[in-house]
Amino acid sequence: MMPSLAPSEQRVAAAALADPAGVAGQTIGQLAEKCDTSETTVIRFCRAIGLRGYPDLRIGLASAAGTAEGAGWTGVGSDIGANDTLSDVVRKLGFADARAVEDTVAHLDLDVLKKVIDTIVAANHIDLYGVGASAFIALDLEQKLHRIGRPVHAWADPQIALTSAALRKRKDVAIGVSHTGTTLDTVASLHEARSNGATTVAITNFQRSPLAEAADLVLTTAVRETTFRSGAMASRIAALAVVDCIFVGVAQRNYAETLRALDRTRTAVQEASARRR
Numbered sequence: 001m002m003p004s005l006a007p008s009e010q011r012v013a014a015a016a017l018a019d020p021a022g023v024a025g026q027t028i029g030q031l032a033e034k035c036d037t038s039e040t041t042v043i044r045f046c047r048a049i050g051l052r053g054y055p056d057l058r059i060g061l062a063s064a065a066g067t068a069e070g071a072g073w074t075g076v077g078s079d080i081g082a083n084d085t086l087s088d089v090v091r092k093l094g095f096a097d098a099r100a101v102e103d104t105v106a107h108l109d110l111d112v113l114k115k116v117i118d119t120i121v122a123a124n125h126i127d128l129y130g131v132g133a134s135a136f137i138a139l140d141l142e143q144k145l146h147r148i149g150r151p152v153h154a155w156a157d158p159q160i161a162l163t164s165a166a167l168r169k170r171k172d173v174a175i176g177v178s179h180t181g182t183t184l185d186t187v188a189s190l191h192e193a194r195s196n197g198a199t200t201v202a203i204t205n206f207q208r209s210p211l212a213e214a215a216d217l218v219l220t221t222a223v224r225e226t227t228f229r230s231g232a233m234a235s236r237i238a239a240l241a242v243v244d245c246i247f248v249g250v251a252q253r254n255y256a257e258t259l260r261a262l263d264r265t266r267t268a269v270q271e272a273s274a275r276r277r
Contacts, residue, residue: 001049003180004208009045011035016057017224021065028054093233096224100234101241103222108245116217117249119199120150123173127198128154129161129189130177137177137203137239144247148261158185165192172198179223179235181209190214203242205235219246 002013012035016023023031032039046057080089120126126145130138135156142154155161162185168174174193176186181204191214194200202215205223212218221238251258 001206001208003182003206005045005048006041008035008037008041009048011037012042012045013049016061020061024058024062024065096234097237100221100223100238104220104238104241105245107222108219108242112217112219113245113249116201116219116246117253119173119201119217120145120246120250121253123171123199124151125168125172126150126152127161127164127168127172127174127189127193128152128177129165129174129186130154131156131158131183131185133236134177134179134183134186134239137236137243138175140240141175141243141247144243145250147265148251148258150250155189158189161185161189162192165189165198166196168193168196168198170197173201174198175201175203176211176215177203177239178209178211179205179221179239181206181211183211187211187214203239205238 002010005013012031015031015035026034028039028042032042035042043053046053051057051060080092084092128138128142130136135154138154138156142152145152153164155164165174172193174190176190178186181187181202187210190200190202190211194214194216199217200215202209202211202218203221204211204218205221206212207218207220212220219242221235221242223234223238
């Protein structure tokens, strides 16, 4: 939610992320002074992220710090530094990836997920939009759905994506993938598909983003990237977890047919490989 917060609230968020254990031990006045803001702003920040007040924030941060310590790394929220050892880098990336999946699954809206699955099952056609690292997420979902016979196509080229979006209609589904939710090409394609009657879905890390606003249904990841993020590290792992949830939910709806499709596609590949030997 950082991009959607006011500048003074972002300072509070940054302090909490940088030192959750330390902030958990501070009074509201101490935190306000540290962030060069007011106690009212701290309370407003707590409510903006869905908490009732400052005591809830302290409890949550203490829990986060305890989880990190239990995992053998107390640097939760820390970025990778120039002087970190290779061991530090591996531990930090491992913790960030694991935490991204755990937090994403814990906060995934199951009602929205069910609606997304229902819509895909009933869809005449499924469009997937994503550019850069997000294109790999879209391609992964395309490959999974295609294997079980769903009419799906992923478009990584922005102009071709818009062309396809212009042809979408009722009973079609358009899914846009963007970690930040601000990728203009993906947002434009989702807007175009929606204007033509398709049901639109966003997979993003930020509930308050242009991509989320263009979507009828929003599935959010819960990721804080490390220093060398480029939108392709923990965000990719978390988005793939959401993709797997969608795929398995769709596949489960016609269990016997899914198993037959998987078996037929597996056999076709194995037989082709055997003929080449």
